[in-house]
Amino acid sequence: MEIDKAIRESDDRRLKTKYNNAIHVIQRALALYSIEEVTFSFNGGKDSTVLLNLLRAGYFLHKGEQSCPNGSLTNFPIRTIYFESTSAFPEINSFTYDTATTYGLQLDIIRSDFKSGLEALLKAKPIRAIFLGVRIGDPTAVGQEQFSPSSPGWPPFMRVNPILDWSYRDVWAFILTCKVQYCSLYDQGYTSIGSIHDTVPNALLCISNASSNNEKFKPAYMLSDGRLERAGRVKKISPLVCGQPVENGMDRVDSNRNSILTASAIAVGDEILFGIVEDQLGPSLCKKLHSIGWAVSQTAVVRNDIDSVAEEVERQKSSNDMVFIYGGVGPLHSDVTSAGVAKAFGVRLAPDEEFEEYLRQLIGDHCTGDRNEMALLPEGITELLHHDKLPVPLIKCKNVIILAATNLAELDKEWNCLIELLRSTGLSLMEPYKSESLTTDLSDVEAAQPLSKLCIEFPDLHIGCYRKSRQGPLVISFQGKDQARIEAAIESLSKKLHPGAFSEVI
Numbered sequence: 394m395e396i397d398k399a400i401r402e403s404d405d406r407r408l409k410t411k412y413n414n415a416i417h418v419i420q421r422a423l424a425l426y427s428i429e430e431v432t433f434s435f436n437g438g439k440d441s442t443v444l445l446n447l448l449r450a451g452y453f454l455h456k457g458e459q460s461c462p463n464g465s466l467t468n469f470p471i472r473t474i475y476f477e478s479t480s481a482f483p484e485i486n487s488f489t490y491d492t493a494t495t496y497g498l499q500l501d502i503i504r505s506d507f508k509s510g511l512e513a514l515l516k517a518k519p520i521r522a523i524f525l526g527v528r529i530g531d532p533t534a535v536g537q538e539q540f541s542p543s544s545p546g547w548p549p550f551m552r553v554n555p556i557l558d559w560s561y562r563d564v565w566a567f568i569l570t571c572k573v574q575y576c577s578l579y580d581q582g583y584t585s586i587g588s589i590h591d592t593v594p595n596a597l598l599c600i601s602n603a604s605s606n607n608e609k610f611k612p613a614y615m616l617s618d619g620r621l622e623r624a625g626r627v628k629k630i631s632p633l634v635c636g637q638p639v640e641n642g643m644d645r646v647d648s649n650r651n652s653i654l655t656a657s658a659i660a661v662g663d664e665i666l667f668g669i670v671e672d673q674l675g676p677s678l679c680k681k682l683h684s685i686g687w688a689v690s691q692t693a694v695v696r697n698d699i700d701s702v703a704e705e706v707e708r709q710k711s712s713n714d715m716v717f718i719y720g721g722v723g724p725l726h727s728d729v730t731s732a733g734v735a736k737a738f739g740v741r742l743a744p745d746e747e748f749e750e751y752l753r754q755l756i757g758d759h760c761t762g763d764r765n766e767m768a769l770l771p772e773g774i775t776e777l778l779h780h781d782k783l784p785v786p787l788i789k790c791k792n793v794i795i796l797a798a799t800n801l802a803e804l805d806k807e808w809n810c811l812i813e814l815l816r817s818t819g820l821s822l823m824e825p826y827k828s829e830s831l832t833t834d835l836s837d838v839e840a841a842q843p844l845s846k847l848c849i850e851f852p853d854l855h856i857g858c859y860r861k862s863r864q865g866p867l868v869i870s871f872q873g874k875d876q877a878r879i880e881a882a883i884e885s886l887s888k889k890l891h892p893g894a895f896s897e898v899i
């Protein structure tokens with residue numbers, strides 16, 4: 394069988410893994426359901442073209458060579474459905490019809506919407522499972538597995554997604570390796586095809602031609618960065634850097650310029666708890682947050698353990714506008730931060746094609762395509778915050794930001810990028826906190842009463858006291874957003890006690 398042969402002869406290890414996994418899913422489905430009970434949802438797009446050829450190979454391998462003399466498969470026995478729409482590209486329509494002829498597909502054309510079309514189909518035929526070319530990263534893939542029952546409200550059937558974990562690169566590697574025919578639109582710069590109303594060629598493939606007005610495009614397989622597959626789809630643009638608007642956190646900053654926003658920081662690290670290393674990022678993060686006017690409600694250190702991370706994140710995300718978490722980020726056994734964040738939000742970890750592409754550009758092409766080697770991030774809640782100065786984007790899951798920094802220099806860099814990203818969205822940051830400190834040789838007993846009165850007089854300030862040693866001077870610190878109020882508080886305290894009782898800490 395030509396597809397199976399082409400893959401076996403290829404030396405692309407990753408493609409072989411992806412192929413074998415997809416064939417396994419197809420074979421399990423063909424073992425579970427009879428051929429009359431399955432159908433293939435084909436629309437002429439690249440993903441469904443890949444799936445068609447995988448199904449041809451999978452059916453061939455399932456049946457064994459006896460039923461397909463000469464190793465060829467002329468008639469494809471899996472019923473195929475196509476939802477034809479008046480807004481489909483004519484090239485898509487003709488490719489779909491031509492492909493049906495080439496491969497002997499029994500094509501059922503459905504001209505109603507997906508749901509009612511499927512309802513009618515399931516009434517008329519004994520169909521129990523439908524093969525789809527859905528891939529993770531497709532907006533509709535969230536929450537889906539390779540076998541996913543149809544959603545509530547939809548007629549009951551099993552959605553079978555053999556190429557769920559394939560990336561854009563994998564799709565083209567398969568098409569080119571197996572020399573499969575595909576719709577001509579992909580040679581004209583289209584990289585993902587919806588309807589004529591929402592799809593244009595991908596501008597990233599445009600070959601600029603200054604001498605004429607004729608725009609030309611490179612073929613879809615030339616798009617080296619699979620993250621940009623949908624750049625040719627007309628998008629509903631969110632005004633924020635953060636993609637989907639969230640109800641809390643930095644998105645609210647502007648309207649809350651004078652209100653208090655709180656953040657917390659979680660360090661993940663057994664070595665901090667063992668006392669082997671000292672957490673330096675927490676204190677630095679606190680200073681940085683105060684410098685943009687955020688109050689820090691808590692810092693915590695947790696073990697490298699999914700449940701410990703999840704419990705802490707769950708607690709802090711609901712009581713803070715933003716939570717910063719660092720440590721435990723990467724592919725090692727102890728790197729559980731993403732899994733903990735996913736658990737705190739009740740979602741699973743799923744391969745993130747966009748993040749994988751960043752990692753690939755960073756570490757090269759060495760991954761074999763096994764699921765566990767892919768960049769796994771909390772599904773459906775992750776936004777990647779890109780900045781040119783960062784090799785990989787910052788990860789934001791609702792109001793939790795996962796920092797990859799492992800030292801102060803890296804934290805400075807990530808922080809500066811984060812602030813720039815926020816500024817570029819037109820959001821101003823909060824009024825920063827100002828801080829003044831005094832020292833006094835007064836005893837605690839002498840200082841206690843005037844300080845209590847001062848706190849009542851200046852409820853808008855944070856007035857704190859600490860000692861560096863029992864015998865040494867008492868340090869009194871003032872934090873607030875209004876410098877004049879801090880100065881008024883210092884003056885008021887001086888009046889309450891004899892002049893010269895205090896000296897300012899510079």
Ligand SMILES: Cc1cc2nc3c(=O)[nH]c(=O)nc-3n(C[C@H](O)[C@H](O)[C@H](O)COP(=O)(O)O)c2cc1C
Nearest residue numbers: 434476507511523525533542543544545547552587
């Ligand atoms: C065969 C088939 C089965 C589908 N099953 C479901 C389903 O179970 N649940 C669901 O929400 N959408 C289902 N859909 C709809 C798709 O998830 C998705 O909404 C559609 O492909 C997006 O097309 P659009 O971009 O034109 O809206 C199904 C679509 C097809 C073709």
Ligand SMILES: Nc1ncnc2c1ncn2[C@@H]1O[C@H](COP(=O)(O)OP(=O)(O)OP(=O)(O)O)[C@@H](O)[C@H]1O
Nearest residue numbers: 434435436438439440441475476525526527585586
């Ligand atoms: N009109 C349709 N008729 C039949 N199946 C469809 C239709 N639209 C979508 N599907 C199914 O949903 C899958 C996902 O659609 P999607 O648009 O993401 O992929 P594609 O069309 O195959 O490729 P591309 O991403 O390049 O458009 C398809 O592979 C196909 O199985």
Ligand SMILES: [Mg+2]
Nearest residue numbers: 438585586587
């Ligand atoms: Mg499509």
